[in-house]
Amino acid sequence: MPSLEHPIIETEHISFFYGKEEVLHDISFAIPRGDYIGLVGSNGSGKTTLLRILLGLTKPATGSVQLFGTPIGNFRQWQKIGYVPQNVFRGDMNFPATVQEVVESGHLGARGGSLCQFGKGVCAEVRRALERADIAHLIGKRIGELSGGERQRVFIARALVSEPELLILDEPTTGIDAATEEKFYAFLGELNRAGLTIILVSHDLEAITREVKTVLCLNRRLVCYGKPESLRSAEVLHQMYGTEKQVLHHEHPHSNL
Amino acid sequence: MTSITQLFQFDFLINAFQAGVLLALIAPIIGMFLVVRRYSLLADALAHVSLLGVALALLFQIPVFIGALCASILAALGMERLRIEGRVLGESIIALFLSSSLALSVVILSATTGLNANLLSYLFGSLTTVSTGDVTILAVLAAVIVAFFGFFYRQLFLFALDEDLARVSGVRVRMVSNGFIILAAATVAAALQIVGTLLIGALMVVPVLTAMQWQRGFRMTLFLSVIFSLLSVLTGFVLAYALDLASGGMIVIVAVALFVCAYIANRFFPKLAG
Numbered sequence: 341m342p343s344l345e346h347p348i349i350e351t352e353h354i355s356f357f358y359g360k361e362e363v364l365h366d367i368s369f370a371i372p373r374g375d376y377i378g379l380v381g382s383n384g385s386g387k388t389t390l391l392r393i394l395l396g397l398t399k400p401a402t403g404s405v406q407l408f409g410t411p412i413g414n415f416r417q418w419q420k421i422g423y424v425p426q427n428v429f430r431g432d433m434n435f436p437a438t439v440q441e442v443v444e445s446g447h448l449g450a451r452g453g454s455l456c457q458f459g460k461g462v463c464a465e466v467r468r469a470l471e472r473a474d475i476a477h478l479i480g481k482r483i484g485e486l487s488g489g490e491r492q493r494v495f496i497a498r499a500l501v502s503e504p505e506l507l508i509l510d511e512p513t514t515g516i517d518a519a520t521e522e523k524f525y526a527f528l529g530e531l532n533r534a535g536l537t538i539i540l541v542s543h544d545l546e547a548i549t550r551e552v553k554t555v556l557c558l559n560r561r562l563v564c565y566g567k568p569e570s571l572r573s574a575e576v577l578h579q580m581y582g583t584e585k586q587v588l589h590h591e592h593p594h595s596n597l
Numbered sequence: 598m599t600s601i602t603q604l605f606q607f608d609f610l611i612n613a614f615q616a617g618v619l620l621a622l623i624a625p626i627i628g629m630f631l632v633v634r635r636y637s638l639l640a641d642a643l644a645h646v647s648l649l650g651v652a653l654a655l656l657f658q659i660p661v662f663i664g665a666l667c668a669s670i671l672a673a674l675g676m677e678r679l680r681i682e683g684r685v686l687g688e689s690i691i692a693l694f695l696s697s698s699l700a701l702s703v704v705i706l707s708a709t710t711g712l713n714a715n716l717l718s719y720l721f722g723s724l725t726t727v728s729t730g731d732v733t734i735l736a737v738l739a740a741v742i743v744a745f746f747g748f749f750y751r752q753l754f755l756f757a758l759d760e761d762l763a764r765v766s767g768v769r770v771r772m773v774s775n776g777f778i779i780l781a782a783a784t785v786a787a788a789l790q791i792v793g794t795l796l797i798g799a800l801m802v803v804p805v806l807t808a809m810q811w812q813r814g815f816r817m818t819l820f821l822s823v824i825f826s827l828l829s830v831l832t833g834f835v836l837a838y839a840l841d842l843a844s845g846g847m848i849v850i851v852a853v854a855l856f857v858c859a860y861i862a863n864r865f866f867p868k869l870a871g
Contacts, residue, residue, distance in 0.1 A: 392761075395761075395764075395765050396764070396765070397761055397764055397765070416767065418765060418766055418767035419767070421765065423762065423765040423766075425759060425761060425762055432635070434809065435633055435758070436633065436808075436809055436812070436813060436814060436815050436817075436818040437754075437758065437814055437815045438813075438814035438815070440814070441754070441814050441815050441816070442758070444751075445751055445754055445755045445758065445766070446766070447751075448751050448752065448755060448766045448767060448768065482812060482813075482814065
């Protein structure tokens with residue numbers, strides 16, 4: 341059961357403007373350890389901006405963010421956070437990097453970055469992360485040779501290699517077929533059951549309702565923060581999308597990885 | 598054809614050889630990160646800014662290398678600043694600096710020394726004018742570059758892969774980026790006399806493109822880039838001496854020929870490329 345005693349992320353009264361346009365208004369919430377959060381909202385709802393603020397990539401106009409109890413400006417333990425961005429490698433398949441090199445780069449926060457700091461110990465950890473993501477057989481492949489689903493798993497292995505306490509994924513299933521997507525969600529569920537806190541940004545309301553423990557619904561302001569069943573409320577959906585929208589619910593038996 | 602052994606009978610040729618080897622080692626290291634960040638033309642822009650530095654150095658009668666170095670570093674930091682601010686598109690920043698610095702240098706040179714043969718050596722390079730001092734500067738620069746890239750390798754790799762991912766992994770992106778771009782500027786300034794303004798970009802980029810045809814990982818591509826760069830400089834140097842042709846142009850012609858061979862091999866015999 342997630343505990344709010346020591347929240348992993350705590351935000352207070354965050355707001356943000358693009359020019360004079362307010363994109364985030366007075367956002368406050370606390371994410372407990374062990375939770376599995378679905379961050380949802382329409383295009384332009386401020387999801388990406390909020391994510392960037394939580395990761396320290398963008399400074400809010402007002403308000404504060406604490407990561408693991410530390411104000412984000414002073415936060416240095418980046419190895420505690422695994423981040424899987426949305427668009428890495430979608431543009432350039434010729435980038436000369438192997439799966440092993442990409443996953444190794446996830447060790448930066450914990451070990452520093454010089455060539456000599458990467459010995460046999462790290463190789464074992466890289467292999468372990470690849471095995472967790474079920475892609476150990478891809479270790480020597482070039483990243484550009486992989487399918488969208490395989491590439492996504494490489495970046496998850498990269499995020500897992502430093503044994504993080506929080507995993508943040510930005511639209512991870514974009515461009516992935518339905519079968520791979522189902523396996524992918526099952527994998528995230530396993531990670532969460534093993535104690536990893538997860539924040540998942542997605543457009544897919546049906547998957548979010550089915551998979552996560554808590555939803556954080558955004559439409560430039562916090563529409564709701566609670567159980568995924570909230571997404572079945574017509575009022576919540578109306579506040580998020582401004583139109584009548586319905587979330588269909590199907591039970592999906594997860595395949596084992 | 599002149600005997601190859603005669604090459605090393607003269608001090609100026611030994612200097613030229615040493616400078617060429619040092620440049621062949623460091624140019625593709627810088628070039629690798631430029632290519633994967635899709636910033637290949639930065640080297641060309643910096644080379645043209647270096648020419649402005651040369652013009653200003655001739656105008657104020659200060660050492661040419663100092664003029665080229667200062668102009669190149671200031672421009673590099675200026676370009677990086679504009680890139681981060683994001684108000685001008687990346688490629689446009691390069692075009693802006695490249696054309697304006699070339700225009701300024703031509704105006705200054707024509708008003709002072711005149712557009713004479715001396716300018717041609719800065720445009721196309723001249724290995725025969727490399728002094729012992731130039732070799733020392735290149736050796737120090739090579740040591741700094743190898744140390745910087747060895748120590749910050751993982752940060753630079755991640756920065757090249759994805760800037761946001763690098764920040765979230767705790768990379769001090771501003772520091773690494775500024776360090777990289779200052780070293781790129783210093784390399785361009787140091788290479789000015791050897792391969793010239795018009796060819797330094799090619800020496801930084803073409804061996805990397807050749808290595809990328811082998812479709813290997815980052816470390817192996819970097820290693821292959823250095824090998825192809827050394828091969829280009831040494832072969833080009835010997836051919837230029839033997840055939841009495843321009844050294845800078847010959848080096849780049851060899852580099853491009855290697856690229857064409859690698860491209861054809863990759864295109865028609867993909868198994869060779871693995």
